[in-house]
Amino acid sequence: MAKIRREKKDSNGKYRKERLDRGIKARSDTIFALTSYREALYLVVPRAVTIIGLLILPLVLDIWWTKVMIMACVIAILALSWDFIASAGMLSLGQALFFGAGGYLAGVLNYYWGLSPLYTIPIATIAGATVCTLLFLPVLRLRGIYFAMVTFAMPLILVRIIEATRIWGGIEGLSALTPLPNLWVSAYLVIAAVFACLFGFRRLMDSDYGLVLRGMMDNDQAVMAGGINIYWYKAQTLFIGSAAGAFIGAFMTHYYRIVGTSAFSIDYSILPVACTVVGGPGNFAGAMFGAFILVPLCEYLRAIGSWRIVLYSFLMVIFVVAVPEGIFNYLERKYHQFEHWVKTG
Amino acid sequence: MKDDSFLKITGLSKSFGGVEALSNVSFDLKQGESLGIIGPNGSGKTTLVNLITGFVKPDSGKVFFRGKEITGKRPYTIANLGIARTFQMAKAFHHLPAFKNIIIPLRSPRVKTFRGAQYGERDDIAIDLLEEVGFERDSAVPLKTAKSLPHGYLKRLELARCMALRADVIILDELFSGMSMSEVASTLPIIEKLKEEGKTVVMIEHRLRELFRVVNCLIVLNFGQKIAEGSPAEVMGSEAVKAAYLGSEE
Ligand SMILES: Nc1ncnc2c1ncn2[C@@H]1O[C@H](COP(=O)(O)OP(=O)(O)OP(=O)(O)O)[C@@H](O)[C@H]1O
Numbered sequence: 001m002a003k004i005r006r007e008k009k010d011s012n013g014k015y016r017k018e019r020l021d022r023g024i025k026a027r028s029d030t031i032f033a034l035t036s037y038r039e040a041l042y043l044v045v046p047r048a049v050t051i052i053g054l055l056i057l058p059l060v061l062d063i064w065w066t067k068v069m070i071m072a073c074v075i076a077i078l079a080l081s082w083d084f085i086a087s088a089g090m091l092s093l094g095q096a097l098f099f100g101a102g103g104y105l106a107g108v109l110n111y112y113w114g115l116s117p118l119y120t121i122p123i124a125t126i127a128g129a130t131v132c133t134l135l136f137l138p139v140l141r142l143r144g145i146y147f148a149m150v151t152f153a154m155p156l157i158l159v160r161i162i163e164a165t166r167i168w169g170g171i172e173g174l175s176a177l178t179p180l181p182n183l184w185v186s187a188y189l190v191i192a193a194v195f196a197c198l199f200g201f202r203r204l205m206d207s208d209y210g211l212v213l214r215g216m217m218d219n220d221q222a223v224m225a226g227g228i229n230i231y232w233y234k235a236q237t238l239f240i241g242s243a244a245g246a247f248i249g250a251f252m253t254h255y256y257r258i259v260g261t262s263a264f265s266i267d268y269s270i271l272p273v274a275c276t277v278v279g280g281p282g283n284f285a286g287a288m289f290g291a292f293i294l295v296p297l298c299e300y301l302r303a304i305g306s307w308r309i310v311l312y313s314f315l316m317v318i319f320v321v322a323v324p325e326g327i328f329n330y331l332e333r334k335y336h337q338f339e340h341w342v343k344t345g
Numbered sequence: 346m347k348d349d350s351f352l353k354i355t356g357l358s359k360s361f362g363g364v365e366a367l368s369n370v371s372f373d374l375k376q377g378e379s380l381g382i383i384g385p386n387g388s389g390k391t392t393l394v395n396l397i398t399g400f401v402k403p404d405s406g407k408v409f410f411r412g413k414e415i416t417g418k419r420p421y422t423i424a425n426l427g428i429a430r431t432f433q434m435a436k437a438f439h440h441l442p443a444f445k446n447i448i449i450p451l452r453s454p455r456v457k458t459f460r461g462a463q464y465g466e467r468d469d470i471a472i473d474l475l476e477e478v479g480f481e482r483d484s485a486v487p488l489k490t491a492k493s494l495p496h497g498y499l500k501r502l503e504l505a506r507c508m509a510l511r512a513d514v515i516i517l518d519e520l521f522s523g524m525s526m527s528e529v530a531s532t533l534p535i536i537e538k539l540k541e542e543g544k545t546v547v548m549i550e551h552r553l554r555e556l557f558r559v560v561n562c563l564i565v566l567n568f569g570q571k572i573a574e575g576s577p578a579e580v581m582g583s584e585a586v587k588a589a590y591l592g593s594e595e
């Protein structure tokens with residue numbers, strides 16, 4: 001109440017404080033109707049700052065930090081993929097499977113057939129997504145933690161198979177692969193991919209198609225009662241999500257010029273989840289935001305040696321306890337609460 | 346399998362662990378007929394609905410729709426064939442606005458076959474349907490998220506989902522429970538109208554007065570068994586039904 005009645009007076013008359021988004025919110029909670037350039041600006045500025053900021057980053061950063069930024073983009077894409085799959089009600093702990101599948105496919109195509117990255121990356125994206133979706137088909141019926149456990153185990157099993165059969169270079173992996181032309185190409189390729197995922201997923205979730213996915217998160221049975229084949233939709237969601245993961249795995253193969261069993265490392269499964277939790281799940285911007293906080297932090301802490309993991313984990317706990325809704329969601333809420341003075345009298 | 350029966354079940358049984366939730370229940374419905382199912386709590390009414398609509402697979406027995414066996418088919422397949430149901434415990438999409446709840450069934454393959462003919466934009470159809478079940482059109486109610494709606498609205502949202510599917514058979518599992526008197530009074534005509542349109546209505550209901558305004562035949566379940574069948578007047582006069590209801594209801 002106190003907030004609403006805040007007023008001030010000066011020679012020109014009475015003023016009171018008003019939230020910036022008042023005009024927009026008052027019309028409807030779900031449907032935006034912009035009436036002034038000011039309101040348009042209010043919505044456009046945060047998006048513009050993100051896009052332009054990220055595009056400028058490779059120009060201003062030194063080589064080391066550019067590499068950190070690339071890593072942040074890589075994890076951001078895995079986090080976006082995780083958030084997308086989660087928004088259809090599937091809890092994946094197996095992002096490493098997508099990453100590794102794309103990575104190995106690109107590596108094999110390049111190493112044994114000599115295909116250039118121009119072909120290996122697109123082929124690995126589609127083929128990797130197909131393989132991952134097929135692997136998950138038998139467990140689509142599982143929900144919650146059961147689904148999560150199976151997805152968590154899958155990349156670990158694949159590592160053991162590669163080690164045991166010594167295929168694809170066994171433990172050493174495939175090396176001396178074709179590199180990407182230069183750091184600029186790599187940087188702008190991942191940035192483009194991050195934007196494609198971020199805006200693509202947001203678009204998709206706002207469509208009627210995304211509505212079905214959000215419905216599955218709420219209640220599988222009600223979706224089925226509505227005549228919708230949930231397994232078909234879940235398979236499609238997995239395909240799209242794992243395509244993003246496989247793409248970035250293939251990218252990393254050429255970026256590092258080597259692919260080994262570390263492509264299935266559980267880091268790639270856990271870190272994206274951590275980023276999404278820290279940034280705030282459910283809106284994709286949070287997942288990306290989380291990656292751009294945690295990854296640079298992690299790299300920066302390398303300097304302090306073995307204490308890194310301790311401090312890193314500690315900071316993560318602080319984030320989660322202090323801002324349980326996610327840092328991005330917190331900032332977004334605060335942004336909408338900005339107030340300005342309007343004349344009343 | 347050549348007869349005029351529309352929805353027919355034969356010898357349906359289902360146990361959960363040691364509990365026999367339904368044993369050897371059969372009935373036969375013609376198109377446009379309406380059937381009431383009553384019985385004390387835990388007598389297997391919801392289980393019967395789950396078996397017909399594919400949410401639970403029967404241990405034995407068969408379900409036929411339009412002369413074709415649909416036993417054990419998936420829930421969405423059965424919904425697309427034209428059998429829609431409401432849930433006793435309303436299952437809404439809590440994070441979505443009310444009218445978006447209706448968009449989901451409107452995306453089903455069944456509804457797509459109707460589209461183009463006279464169906465327009467999904468959002469408009471959804472708002473129209475919600476108006477039919479009593480969501481005030483020009484208010485904020487259809488735009489509110491489902492979790493902020495009162496229980497009675499959620500039950501009517503369930504009904505709207507069945508109507509969105511344009512189902513031929515509509516199974517209502519205690520639709521009126523949790524509704525206020527005035528909500529019941531305004532929902533009843535909707536069901537009567539569906540009947541007039543030729544829909545086959547199966548209604549599970551504890552409110553007998555409202556039930557008897559809709560249905561022309563009635564079966565009674567007790568401990569998973571069908572203990573009576575016939576017109577409402579016949580059934581309510583039967584000794585077995587009186588015995589089952591004595592002490593177990595109200
Ligand atoms: N999924 C299940 N797992 C185990 N037992 C179940 C399950 N569903 C139903 N039952 C049991 O089957 C019996 C019949 O339940 P059902 O829900 O069909 O009764 P009902 O007639 O709908 O009762 P009510 O009037 O309370 O809705 C009950 O004893 C119930 O405990």
Ligand SMILES: [Mg+2]
Nearest residue numbers: 390391392433
């Ligand atoms: Mg019941």
